[in-house]
Amino acid sequence: MALVVQKYGGTSMGSIDRIRNVAKRVAKTYDAGNDMVVVVSAMSGETNKLVALANDICEFPDNREYDVLVASGEQVSIALLSICLKSMGYKAKSYHGWQVPVITDSAFSKARIEEIPDTNMRADLKDGTIVVVAGFQGIDRAGNVTTLGRGGSDTSAVALAAALKADVCEIFTDVDGVYTTDPNICTDARKVDKVSYDEMLELASLGAKVLQIRSVEFAKKYNVDVHVRSSFNDNQGTMVTKEDKEMEAVLVSGIAYDKNETKIAVMNVPDKPGIAAKILSPLSDANISVDMIVQNVSESGHTDFTFTVTKADFKKALAITKETAKEIAAKDVVTDENISKISIVGVGMRSHAGVATKMFQTLAKEGINIQMISTSEIKVSVVIDAKYTELAVRVLHDAFGMSGKDVKGE
Amino acid sequence: MALVVQKYGGTSMGSIDRIRNVAKRVAKTYDAGNDMVVVVSAMSGETNKLVALANDICEFPDNREYDVLVASGEQVSIALLSICLKSMGYKAKSYHGWQVPVITDSAFSKARIEEIPDTNMRADLKDGTIVVVAGFQGIDRAGNVTTLGRGGSDTSAVALAAALKADVCEIFTDVDGVYTTDPNICTDARKVDKVSYDEMLELASLGAKVLQIRSVEFAKKYNVDVHVRSSFNDNQGTMVTKEDKEMEAVLVSGIAYDKNETKIAVMNVPDKPGIAAKILSPLSDANISVDMIVQNVSESGHTDFTFTVTKADFKKALAITKETAKEIAAKDVVTDENISKISIVGVGMRSHAGVATKMFQTLAKEGINIQMISTSEIKVSVVIDAKYTELAVRVLHDAFGMSGKDVKGE
Numbered sequence: 112m113a114l115v116v117q118k119y120g121g122t123s124m125g126s127i128d129r130i131r132n133v134a135k136r137v138a139k140t141y142d143a144g145n146d147m148v149v150v151v152s153a154m155s156g157e158t159n160k161l162v163a164l165a166n167d168i169c170e171f172p173d174n175r176e177y178d179v180l181v182a183s184g185e186q187v188s189i190a191l192l193s194i195c196l197k198s199m200g201y202k203a204k205s206y207h208g209w210q211v212p213v214i215t216d217s218a219f220s221k222a223r224i225e226e227i228p229d230t231n232m233r234a235d236l237k238d239g240t241i242v243v244v245a246g247f248q249g250i251d252r253a254g255n256v257t258t259l260g261r262g263g264s265d266t267s268a269v270a271l272a273a274a275l276k277a278d279v280c281e282i283f284t285d286v287d288g289v290y291t292t293d294p295n296i297c298t299d300a301r302k303v304d305k306v307s308y309d310e311m312l313e314l315a316s317l318g319a320k321v322l323q324i325r326s327v328e329f330a331k332k333y334n335v336d337v338h339v340r341s342s343f344n345d346n347q348g349t350m351v352t353k354e355d356k357e358m359e360a361v362l363v364s365g366i367a368y369d370k371n372e373t374k375i376a377v378m379n380v381p382d383k384p385g386i387a388a389k390i391l392s393p394l395s396d397a398n399i400s401v402d403m404i405v406q407n408v409s410e411s412g413h414t415d416f417t418f419t420v421t422k423a424d425f426k427k428a429l430a431i432t433k434e435t436a437k438e439i440a441a442k443d444v445v446t447d448e449n450i451s452k453i454s455i456v457g458v459g460m461r462s463h464a465g466v467a468t469k470m471f472q473t474l475a476k477e478g479i480n481i482q483m484i485s486t487s488e489i490k491v492s493v494v495i496d497a498k499y500t501e502l503a504v505r506v507l508h509d510a511f512g513m514s515g516k517d518v519k520g521e
Numbered sequence: 522m523a524l525v526v527q528k529y530g531g532t533s534m535g536s537i538d539r540i541r542n543v544a545k546r547v548a549k550t551y552d553a554g555n556d557m558v559v560v561v562s563a564m565s566g567e568t569n570k571l572v573a574l575a576n577d578i579c580e581f582p583d584n585r586e587y588d589v590l591v592a593s594g595e596q597v598s599i600a601l602l603s604i605c606l607k608s609m610g611y612k613a614k615s616y617h618g619w620q621v622p623v624i625t626d627s628a629f630s631k632a633r634i635e636e637i638p639d640t641n642m643r644a645d646l647k648d649g650t651i652v653v654v655a656g657f658q659g660i661d662r663a664g665n666v667t668t669l670g671r672g673g674s675d676t677s678a679v680a681l682a683a684a685l686k687a688d689v690c691e692i693f694t695d696v697d698g699v700y701t702t703d704p705n706i707c708t709d710a711r712k713v714d715k716v717s718y719d720e721m722l723e724l725a726s727l728g729a730k731v732l733q734i735r736s737v738e739f740a741k742k743y744n745v746d747v748h749v750r751s752s753f754n755d756n757q758g759t760m761v762t763k764e765d766k767e768m769e770a771v772l773v774s775g776i777a778y779d780k781n782e783t784k785i786a787v788m789n790v791p792d793k794p795g796i797a798a799k800i801l802s803p804l805s806d807a808n809i810s811v812d813m814i815v816q817n818v819s820e821s822g823h824t825d826f827t828f829t830v831t832k833a834d835f836k837k838a839l840a841i842t843k844e845t846a847k848e849i850a851a852k853d854v855v856t857d858e859n860i861s862k863i864s865i866v867g868v869g870m871r872s873h874a875g876v877a878t879k880m881f882q883t884l885a886k887e888g889i890n891i892q893m894i895s896t897s898e899i900k901v902s903v904v905i906d907a908k909y910t911e912l913a914v915r916v917l918h919d920a921f922g923m924s925g926k927d928v929k930g931e
Contacts, residue, residue, distance in 0.1 A: 127574065127577040127578055130578070131578070161597065164537065164597070164601060165600075165601065165604055167537040168537055168540070168541070168601060168604050168605050168608060169604065169605075169608035171608075172604040172608070173603065173604050173607040173608070175603075175614070175615075176599075176600045176601075176603040176604045176607065176613075176615055177600070177604065179596060179599065179600040179603070179615050179617075180596075180597060180600035180601065180604070182596070183593040183596040183597050183600075186589060186590075186592070186593040186596065187571065187574070187590060187593050189586075189589065190575075190586045190587070190589040190590035190593075191574060191575070191578060191586075191590065193583065193585075193586040193589070194575055194578050194579065194582040194583050194586045194587065194590070195578050195579070197583040197586065198578060198579035198581075198582070198583070203586075204585070205585075205586055205589050207589075207666070209619070210664060254620060256617070
C-alpha cells in the first residue's frame with residue numbers, strides 16, 4: 112500500500128463529465144489499495160472569469176481581497192469532486208487550504224508555503240477517506256486566505272506529497288508529459304521519460320509551461336518524484352526526478368522558446384562602475400523582473416546596456432528606463448518587441464564541451480542572427496528575431512538528434 | 522456614532538455596477554460617522570448555478586460537500602465588495618463565516634447559529650475598517666463549513682447585529698419593504714411602516730419572502746430592530762420591531778398567499794387514539810414538514826384526516842402516507858395539488874373578535890369554497906381552490922380596508 116498524491120488541473124476538471132472521469136481515475140488508484148490525497152484546480156476558465164470581475168471594478172484590486180476572490184474557484188472543484196466520489200460510494204472529504212492547513216507567508220497572490228501540518232489529513236487517511244484538497248490556496252499565520260500564483264496547484268500537490276512523505280506525486284494535465292520541444296512546431300518532438308529537477312526548472316521557466324517552477328523547486332528540495340501525465344489516457348508520462356548517470360549521457364534534453372519577451376537597449380552609456388545597478392534598481396523597485404542582461408565591451412569610455420523584460424512589463428519598464436537614461440546621460444534608448452528567446456537545456460552540457468558552439472553554428476547556417484546570448488551550467492539561451500522562432504527550434508532539434516518515434520498522440 | 526449592520530441580497534449584488542452602488546451606499550453611511558458591518562449574499566443566479574452543478578452529478582449530493590460548494594458564492598461577493606470599497610479609498614476587510622467566526626451546529630444546509638464571538642470584528646471596527654461578512658455561511662465546532670439555508674444571509678445579518686449589539690440592522694432588498702399584500706395581485710397594496718416580529722413571522726412563513734423566518738426569530742429573541750428597505754432608492758422601508766399599542770389598533774396588517782402546498786387526505790380512518798401520530802410520525806421521520814392539519818368530526822367511529830405539505834415533498838409524502846393508510850386500514854388516500862393557502866395576519870386580532878368570521882363571509886360572498894381552516898392568535902389561514910387565489914386576496918384586502926396611497930414605486 113502506497114500513499115499517492117494526485118493533482119488534476121483546470122482542463123481535467125473542466126466539466127461535470129470530466130470531473131466524473133477524474134473521480135473514476137481516483138477511485139481506480141484507491142481500489143488498488145492506495146491511500147489517496149487529491150489536489151484540484153478550479154474548473155478551466157473560472158479563475159479567468161473571477162479575475163475579469165475584479166478588473167471590472169478597478170485596475171489594481173486589493174491583494175488580500177483578490178486572493179479571497181480567486182480562491183473560490185478551487186472551493187467549487189473540491190466540493191464537486193467530493194460529491195462525485197461520495198455518490199460512487201467512496202469516503203471522501205474536501206479540504207480548503209485553511210482546513211489542511213497549508214500555512215503560507217502573507218505575500219498575497221504569490222504566497223510561499225511555509226508548513227503543512229499533516230495531523231488532520233492523517234486522521235482521514237487512516238479512516239480510509241480520500242482527502243480532496245483545494246490547490247492554489249493557503250492561509251497565513253494571521254488567518255488570511257492566500258494564493259500561490261498561477262499554476263500554484265502544482266506546488267500545493269508537491270508540497271503535500273513532501274509533507275506526507277508520499278510515495279509518488281502524479282500531476283495530471285492535458286498533455287502526455289514533457290516533450291523535447293513544442294510538438295506544434297516540431298512534429299517529431301519526443302516525449303521524455305525522465306528529466307532532472309534542474310532541467311525541468313530551466314525548461315519550465317523558459318516556457319514549457321507543464322509545471323509551475325516553484326513546484327519543481329519544492330520537489331527538488333524535498334526529493335519528491337513527480338510524474339507528469341495526461342488525465343485523458345493511461346500512458347506513462349514524464350518522471351521529474353533527481354539527476355542520474357543516464358541523463359548525463361544526453362547532450363540536450365529539451366529546446367524551449369519564449370516569444371513573450373521584449374528588448375530594451377540603453378545606448379552609449381558612460382562606462383562607469385555602478386551603471387548596471389543604476390539602470391536596473393529602479394526596475395526591481397517597480398517589481399519588474401529583468402531576464403537576460405548584456406553589456407557590450409566599452410569603446411572610448413562608453414558602452415551599450417541591453418536587457419529583456421516580459422511583454423506585460425514592457426511599457427512600464429521603458430518609461431522607467433527613459434527616465435534613468437536621462438539621469439545618466441545615455442545617448443538613446445532603443446527597443447525591439449519582435450524578439451524570441453531560444454534555449455537548449457541538458458545536464459549533459461556539464462560534461463560535454465562545444466554544445467554552445469554547435470548551437471551557434473546551426474543557427475548561422477540558416478542565416479539566423481544572434482542578438483543576445485546567455486548561458487548557465489545546463490542551458491544556453493539566445494535572442495533572435497521572432498520570425499525565425501519555429502525555424503530555429505526545428506533545426507536545433509534536428510542538429511542535437513532529439514527526434515524520435517515516441518511522438519505525441521501515439 | 523452608531524454601529525450599523527447592513528445586508529445586501531443577491532439582486533443588489535447582481536452585477537459589478539450594482540456592487541458599485543452598494544459600495545456607495547455603504548460609504549455614505551460610513552461617512553456619516555457610523556461603524557459598519559456589511560453582510561452580503563452571492564450575486565443573483567450564482568447559487569442556483571452551483572446547485573445545478575451538484576445536481577448534474579447526482580440526485581442527492583453529500584450534505585457537507587454541498588455546503589462547501591454553495592458557500593463559494595458569498596466568498597466572491599465579499600471579495601468584490603471589499604475590492605470596490607478599497608478602490609474608493611476606504612478601509613475594508615472581507616470575512617468568511619469561519620473568519621468571524623459564525624459558529625453553528627453541524628446541520629449542513631440548515632445550520633443554526635450558536636455563537637458569534639465579536640473579538641475579530643471589534644478590532645477591525647475600532648480601526649475604522651468596514652467589516653464585510655459573507656452571509657449564509659458559518660463553521661461548526663469541528664471546523665466544517667456550514668450554510669444556513671436559503672435566505673440565510675438575513676439571519677447572518679440579524680445574528681451579527683445581535684452579537685455586536687448594533688443600533689440597527691438594515692436589510693436591503695429589491696422591494697421597498699413589507700406590503701399589505703403582493704402588489705402584483707393588488708395594485709393598491711400599501712407599504713407597512715412598522716410590523717411586529719410575530720406578524721412578520723406569520724407573513725414570512727406564509728410566503729411574503731421578504732425576510733428569512735429564522736432571521737425574524739433571531740431578531741425577536743435578541744430584540745434587534747430590522748429595517749427592511751430597497752437598495753435601489755432612499756425610501757424608508759418597513760421596520761420590523763417589537764409590538765406596540767399602535768400596531769394593535771390595526772385589525773389585519775397583511776394578507777399572504779402560498780400556492781406551494783398540496784393536500785393529502787386519508788379517508789375513513791378508524792377513529793382511535795394515536796391515529797394522528799401514526800400518520801404523521803413516518804412523515805417527520807422522513808424530514809417532511811406538515812403545515813395545516815385537519816381532522817374531521819368522527820362519524821360512526823371513522824374520520825377523515827387531512828394535511829398539507831409543500832409541492833417539493835408531495836411525492837415522497839404521498840408514498841409514505843399510502844403505506845401508512847394500508848397499515849391502519851384506512852379506506853383511501855385522496856390528494857389535491859391545486860390548492861392555495863390564504864392567510865390574514867395581525868396582532869390586532871388578539872383584541873378584536875369577528876375577524877375570522879369576516880374573512881369567511883367575504884370569501885363566501887364570492888362563492889369561494891373553504892377547504893381547510895387553521896388559526897393562531899394572530900392569523901387565520903384557509904385553503905381554497907388555487908384558481909381563486911388572486912380574487913380572494915383582492916376581496917380580503919378590500920374588506921379589511923388595507924388599501925392606501927403609499928403604493929409601490931412611488
